[in-house]
Amino acid sequence: MFAENKALWWQPQTLLNEQSCKIQLGPLLIFLQRKAGEWRLSTELLAQAEHQELEAELLPQWPQHRLASRFVFENEPLQFCLKPVLADRPVVVKTHQPVYIPSGEQVTFYISSPVSIRIELQQPDLMLQEVQSQRLSDTWFGPNTQVGELCYADKTQARHSKEELPRRVHKAVTPVTVKNNSSRMMSIEKLSLPIPYLSLYGLTDGSLWTDQVLLDHQDDAELSRLQISKKMPAGFDGAERLAKPRLHMEKHGLFRAFSDLFTHAANRGAL
Template sequence: MSPWWLPVAVDSGQSWQYTLGPLTLYLQRLRSEWLLGHAILHDQDDRYLLRSRSISQLPELENVQRFIFRESPGHFCLKPKLLDRSVVVKTRKQVSIPAGEQAVFYISSPVVVEVTVQQPDCKLAEITSQRLSDTWFGPSTLHGELCYADKTQARHSRTDLPLRPHRAITAITIENNADSMLVLSKLSIPVPYLAVYGLADGSLWTDPITLQHDGNLALTRFKISKHLPAGVAMTDRIAEPRQHIEKQGLIRAFTGIFND
């Protein structure tokens, strides 16, 4: 893969197709307007695609939007951002961590693609790269939050990570400080609080997080690590968090994180 968040120059009258996993974006620049449409595939065999090319014309799409300018900007740029809600991931296999142990898992979540034109800069739209269903996460209907639902392999080795241009990887350290076995079937990733980092190999990473379990299922400590994963540097930061952590909101958001 290669970085897909760099600007692309487009001549007036030229059309462009950009495919990121299941999402395909269609853009056309005219003298005084830009056209933008998209399509999302559900065929999982196509989720690793990364393709950028000029096309003769836009296909027939119902969601094409028009953006009018006195003179249309000459570049477009796609920027990855994280979702606006936490993502609840259900592990495909149950995971158990003995008392006093800790484990690191690499879990990815789909990004939102911010489409902008440049020179001058103007944000056109934000488009989710993969559709996720809604889910409620919390101990009751009164306490918790509305999240997105996803599934994960909860990979324990970084070398096992597949290359997927539309998903950002979060390194999650889980510390079991209790005196009993910790059994995980799902957990919540607070992606709105995390920044995005883009590497030269085209992969996307987020701030790493640590979840500390002390034996009380009602409360779990959460912190964003100051130490980025190996190979990721602050200079690779390409998107800021959508939200900043507030202490009281943090407790509500992560109540019951390890409950089935």
């Protein structure tokens, strides 16, 4: 499997009749089997810290005692495809330690978030299941319990060097550029990533990236400006867009959903 280029695991793959396979994308295990007139599918999430790479193998038979969902056809499709897509909610990530940006400075953080996987058949096309590659907890993002939205919660190292990024096959990297054009020190303890509004890209080395997010913070929070770049940052060659944004929103609404937390963090961290 994946004989041509294992890194590009999102490309279509073929299973012969009666063949079974096991694919591991980080913490996510996927079992597939093609039989005459049907496909079988089973998924499982493992402890995320122990598994970061891609592993794939053909199996001599379907694993004993593993329950499967069966999808039946008059003429079963020949191929399957594991299509990565971004999360269906914003992801609020907490930094492991406070990060300070002095007045007049600009910095780009590279923040990873787990993707979901759409398990699809092809010829003809049919989506069997969409499953998260990592289980995230729920969190509420907003100034109070009446105003805000339900998000996913995660943690981040808030790295600002691409060379320091670990290789994690099940995560997509979002470049977040913050410009502190206010007159005060800015403290960032959380970032709210507008994940459903971003496109997803795959690079030739197998890494996953999203659109770049730009935030310009002013003294008056109402003047903060959010921009989503509809392309990969400079220096990324051979990027293929794998998925369009799940959601489209007016710029003002997206600004409020993303920048409020920066406002609170900046006020708390004023020195």
